Amino acid sequence: MKYPITVYGDPVLRKKATVIEKEHPKLEEIIDNMWETMYxxxxxxxxxxxxxxxxxMFVIDASAGADEEPELENFKKVFINPQIIETKGDEWTMNEGCLSLPEIREDVSRPDEVTLKYQDENFTEHLETFKGFAGRVIxxxxxxxxxxxxxxxxxxxRKRLLKGKLLAISKGKVQPHYRIRIPK
Known part of the structure; x- marks a missing residue:
């Protein structure tokens, strides 16, 4: 099932998310639906x-970056209860977009490396360092x-210059090819 994407202006995008327990209702179904929605x-x-x-929780398929970073060819992961342990390395700028901010793309600087403690979909704990495109997406x-x-x-x-576009998104005055949920 494809979920509608929550767009700018909805309070859920500004809340700190809560920890998931292994017994979270319908977690496997939620993960499957998130993959379907993302693709x-x-x-x-x-x-x-x-x-x-x-x-x-978030899902990532960074295999789109495999042309420049071959190690990303099969990079598809579920991250549950992640915690950033450390970011380091030179900051680099890349043009980013976001499904919750349709029609906006901007250059954002982020550190090159991120070390993350997280659980996978089986609640197996991992501690890994990610670099480059995968690190940025994470x-x-x-x-x-x-x-x-x-x-x-x-x-x-730059934020002031985007104010009109952000207001338009919050009012549903955008037309991405996917369904969106407009804030009430």
Missing amino acids: YSDGVGLAAPQVGMPIR QHEYDHLEGILFVDHLSPL
């Missing part, structure tokens, strides 16, 4: 708050669990 929406990552669920999706959007990383001037 249908042409995303490389999707966090649970983006589909209206304030829980600490940081972007992790921000969603903290109530942060990529536009929060922009300068005050």
